[in-house]
Amino acid sequence: MVIRRLMSDECILEARGLFKKYGDLVAVNGINFCVKRGEIFGFLGPNGAGKTTTVRMFCGLTRITAGEAYIDGYSVKKDGKKIKRIIGVVPDISNLYSELTCLENLLFSGEMYGVPKRKRLEKAEELLRFFGLWNRRNTKFKNLSKGLKRRLTLAVALIHDPKILFLDEPTLGLDVLSKRAIWDRILKLNEMGTTIFLTTHNIYEAFEICERIAIINHGEIVAIERPESLKKMFSAREVLEVSFTPDNPPIEELRSLHGVVDVEKEKSIFKLVIEKPIDILEDLAKYARDKGLNIATLRLREADAEEVFLNIIGEMRDD
Amino acid sequence: MINELLGSYYIAKKDLKEYYFKPGTISWGLVFPIAFTLAFFIRHGGSSTWLAPGMISLAIFFGATSMSGMSLVFERRIGSFERLLLFPISYTGIALGKTLSSFLYGVISAVPVIILAFILVPIPPSNPLLLIMSIAVATFLSSTFGVLLSFSVNDPSQIMIVFNLVRFPMMFLSDTIIPVASLPELFRVIALAMPLTYMTESIRYSYTTAYDLVPPLPSIALQILLSIIFLFVTSRLIKSKIP
Numbered sequence: 001m002v003i004r005r006l007m008s009d010e011c012i013l014e015a016r017g018l019f020k021k022y023g024d025l026v027a028v029n030g031i032n033f034c035v036k037r038g039e040i041f042g043f044l045g046p047n048g049a050g051k052t053t054t055v056r057m058f059c060g061l062t063r064i065t066a067g068e069a070y071i072d073g074y075s076v077k078k079d080g081k082k083i084k085r086i087i088g089v090v091p092d093i094s095n096l097y098s099e100l101t102c103l104e105n106l107l108f109s110g111e112m113y114g115v116p117k118r119k120r121l122e123k124a125e126e127l128l129r130f131f132g133l134w135n136r137r138n139t140k141f142k143n144l145s146k147g148l149k150r151r152l153t154l155a156v157a158l159i160h161d162p163k164i165l166f167l168d169e170p171t172l173g174l175d176v177l178s179k180r181a182i183w184d185r186i187l188k189l190n191e192m193g194t195t196i197f198l199t200t201h202n203i204y205e206a207f208e209i210c211e212r213i214a215i216i217n218h219g220e221i222v223a224i225e226r227p228e229s230l231k232k233m234f235s236a237r238e239v240l241e242v243s244f245t246p247d248n249p250p251i252e253e254l255r256s257l258h259g260v261v262d263v264e265k266e267k268s269i270f271k272l273v274i275e276k277p278i279d280i281l282e283d284l285a286k287y288a289r290d291k292g293l294n295i296a297t298l299r300l301r302e303a304d305a306e307e308v309f310l311n312i313i314g315e316m317r318d319d
Numbered sequence: 320m321i322n323e324l325l326g327s328y329y330i331a332k333k334d335l336k337e338y339y340f341k342p343g344t345i346s347w348g349l350v351f352p353i354a355f356t357l358a359f360f361i362r363h364g365g366s367s368t369w370l371a372p373g374m375i376s377l378a379i380f381f382g383a384t385s386m387s388g389m390s391l392v393f394e395r396r397i398g399s400f401e402r403l404l405l406f407p408i409s410y411t412g413i414a415l416g417k418t419l420s421s422f423l424y425g426v427i428s429a430v431p432v433i434i435l436a437f438i439l440v441p442i443p444p445s446n447p448l449l450l451i452m453s454i455a456v457a458t459f460l461s462s463t464f465g466v467l468l469s470f471s472v473n474d475p476s477q478i479m480i481v482f483n484l485v486r487f488p489m490m491f492l493s494d495t496i497i498p499v500a501s502l503p504e505l506f507r508v509i510a511l512a513m514p515l516t517y518m519t520e521s522i523r524y525s526y527t528t529a530y531d532l533v534p535p536l537p538s539i540a541l542q543i544l545l546s547i548i549f550l551f552v553t554s555r556l557i558k559s560k561i562p
Binding site for chain 2: 081084109
């Protein structure tokens with residue numbers, strides 16, 4: 001007998017002390033979080049942080065070592081089949097069946113989910129039209145462009161009307177137009193009520209689209225906030241972009257200046273993450289004079305999404 | 320239960336569309352058995368009565384195993400096998416789906432060889448019903464064997480190499496082209512450990528009403544039992560491969 005766990009009405013997905021170990025390696029270290037019904041939830045982290053392992057545990061593709069995972073009240077450990085009927089998964093690679101046409105790929109997926117014949121034909125047509133693939137319905141998957149393959153992979157994940165859609169790098173490797181086309185459709189799906197769980201490396205996209213973002217590093221959740229709140233956490237920090245003539249100073253010396261949190265070098269420009277701009281400007285001018293350097297360019301701006309992300313990850317590393 | 324069977328059927332239907340024309344399936348599953356059969360029949364002419372059933376069982380064996388091998392090489396390599404794990408179907412249902420597509424392809428592979436055998440060695444089967452039953456059971460066993468072998472190999476790119484390492488010795492030790500009864504005792508014992516021996520024995524009996532090692536009914540019963548065991552072990556293997 002399937003027993004659905006009572007979850008908060010708001011929560012469609014919940015991790016409670018979710019833990020995964022591969023041999024001696026702890027991939028996910030007892031994480032807790034909840035994804036609200038109808039939201040676009042971003043799951044960010046560097047490579048090897050535990051993102052994919054977490055998603056795979058929710059989808060039943062990786063065993064859970066300890067802890068609990070629930071989707072729509074069903075336990076991932078106990079009610080695997082029920083869960084599979086209510087989730088849609090778009091992996092980071094478009095791995096549909098190459099010899100099958102767009103329509104055949106959709107219909108096969110519909111058959112496997114037990115969608116009745118008439119409904120799966122209607123739904124397949126609706127999805128092909130929604131994703132702009134109707135004219136390509138009889139084209140084999142292998143003959144589609146990369147962008148169209150991605151669209152079809154997304155369409156196939158929706159044939160059974162899932163309550164929650166897991167998206168892993170949905171726009172990876174696509175051109176700007178294809179990216180926009182995919183995002184437009186994902187946003188429309190969300191407007192129609194589908195919860196989106198997005199795993200991505202594209203921090204800018206995540207900050208722009210997601211309602212809440214969880215950042216995971218070394219298997220632990222470092223932060224879960226709305227994008228604007230995450231930015232606010234670091235609003236005290238700004239970025240000073242500076243270049244010098246005639247030579248570049250050693251990066252370590254800039255890092256040792258008082259009030260500098262971090263320094264990155266991009267070509268000849270140093271990006272100093274700082275806390276008190278006025279103080280650092282005085283110190284920087286003095287440092288340049290002492291070293292016989294001229295400040296060629298100087299620009300002060302707010303930290304962007306990527307810098308916020310790197311700061312959060314960096315702080316975790318420092319701890 | 321019905322949903323599971325339907326799911327297996329849909330997987331089989333998809334596999335046939337997807338892999339029927341793949342070069343590996345055609346070369347190992349269709350061309351090789353036909354070429355092999357022609358070579359042997361032309362060499363042995365009218366004295367091929369004993370050989371014809373062996374050729375049929377080889378065609379079935381190579382056809383069915385090539386299909387499972389090819390489909391799982393592709394799907395495990397490009398990651399589309401995981402798509403099947405995302406559907407609400409059991410591991411046994413997936414194993415059965417893969418078996419069914421191999422079964423259908425094995426039957427298709429056997430047809431040209433049966434026709435060739437009939438043209439070149441004009442002996443009608445003495446028990447057509449037993450022949451049909453033997454072909455069906457042998458094809459199902461070959462299919463479960465192929466699917467099991469495909470999942471036993473960790474590196475998908477090695478599947479076809481392992482297949483041939485297993486299939487070729489079996490060709491010579493399973494009473495298909497060399498009469499095992501004429502070999503030393505040790506080879507007869509080895510032959511009894513080969514599933515292909517039982518397939519050949521029951522097919523041969525339906526043509527010649529004679530057998531070398533095992534009578535047809537125990538042979539068919541053992542093939543059914545082995546198929547069930549292989550199917551069960553495959554479903555456990557799929558589960559064990561989930562990290």
